[in-house]
Amino acid sequence: MATVTYDKATRIYPGADTPSVDQLDIEVADGEFLVLVGPSGSGKSTALRMLAGLEEVNGGRILIGDRDVTHMPPKDRDVAMVFQNYALYPHMSVADNMGFALKIAGKPKAEIRQRVEEAAKILDLEPYLERKPKALSGGQRQRVAMGRAIVRQPQVFLMDEPLSNLDAKLRVQTRTQIASLQRRLGVTTVYVTHDQVEAMTMGDRVAVLNFGVLQQVDTPRRMYDHPDNVFVAGFIGSPAMNLMSVPVADGGLKLGDYVQPVERDVLGKATGSEVVLGVRPEDLEISDSGRGLAIEVDVVEELGADAYIYGSMPGQDAGDKPFIARVDGRTPPAKGEVVHFQPKGEHLHIFNAESGERISD
Secondary structure, three states: OEEEEEEEEEEOOOOOOOOOEEEEEEEEEEOEEEEEOOOOOOHHHHHHHHOOOOOOOEEEEEOOOOEEEEOHHHHOOOOEEEEOOOOOOOOOOOHHHHHHHHHOOOHHHHHHOOOOHHHHHOOOHHOOOOOOOOHHHHHHHHHHHHHHHEEEOOOOEEEEOOOOOOOOHHHHHHHHHHHHHHHHHOOOEEEEEEOOOHHHHHHEEEEEEEEOOOEEEEOOHHHHHHHOOOHHHHHHHOOOEEEEEEEOOOOOEEEEEEEEEOOHHHHOOOOOOOEEEEHHHHEEEEOOOOOEEEEEEEEEEEEEEEEEEEEEOOOOOOOOOEEEEEOOOOOOOOOEEEEEEOOOOOOOOOOOOOOEEEEEO
16 A cells, blocks of 8 residues: 655647646645545546646656656556446456556456455445446446456556446445445555545545645535635535625624624734625524514425525625525424524634634634
8 A cells, every 4th residue: 555645747839828737735635535526627526637647747747655656657556446337348347457558567367366256245236246347337337447456466446527427326335345345454545535524424524626736635624614715615515605705893793683703813813894704504594683684485405304595685786696594393493584694603614714824713
């Protein structure tokens, strides 16, 4: 097993003005499961392909363990990649697909068979070893692609959106299998996804990228509770965090006709008369006094014990992101009703309006 280090790694595609990956600095511990997540075009797949040797590194270094692999060919890096489209050979059986890399490496037939059977047992693929890929379901094909990586016994697993071709139910099931399998094998893994729920449920740590720049790398819990900037705050969490520009008032923040108390040292870090306030849907309470943020309910999403209301503030543009709050599912507000909300003071996220950086503790 090995550590992985991105040391100011940069990739600029020919003809491009800006880097697709810009001075990426991440250290992945031995045996860690790190998830790279971000919107389309954020550079996450490029970062993974740089580690695999499939993309050139134009600046900085990439290390696997103590080896500088920046300019090393892919075959010498001792990594195994699981692709989005499985990349299985259609004319070969499952067993031959899984053992193909070992065959090319000149391993004895007996060793290949032993390693394939061990991986098939781990992945519940034993009944399918003689089948061709076309006779398998999408989830089974994905497990074959995983098996092909496992039999190579690499230092690092690389996974590029391996669940995106599966249906919703199978995705949930398979992501649990992949996470538990990785923990059992203890192989350092770098996993790419655009799905932040996938990232939060699978990774030991999560790295958020946007336009090729690393925004934050942290544990899922820390990232949810303490996003470093407005982008991470809005990207991590489902439903999304409510973000709004609010005026700084004496002793706090002005929310409608209500002043939310905020410590003076936090307000002192604000560079203007406004800050960006972030509040998660579960951290809002309906105000009995009728004071606070006035929200007109547009949609009620009933989920049994809980319900989410989607609404807007009076005067808010219809194209703006809806305001989301979690309420009691047994007594939710009605559509069209105006409800006043106040945030729970201990769960406020306050950001500088100019830089977008976090200023609250």
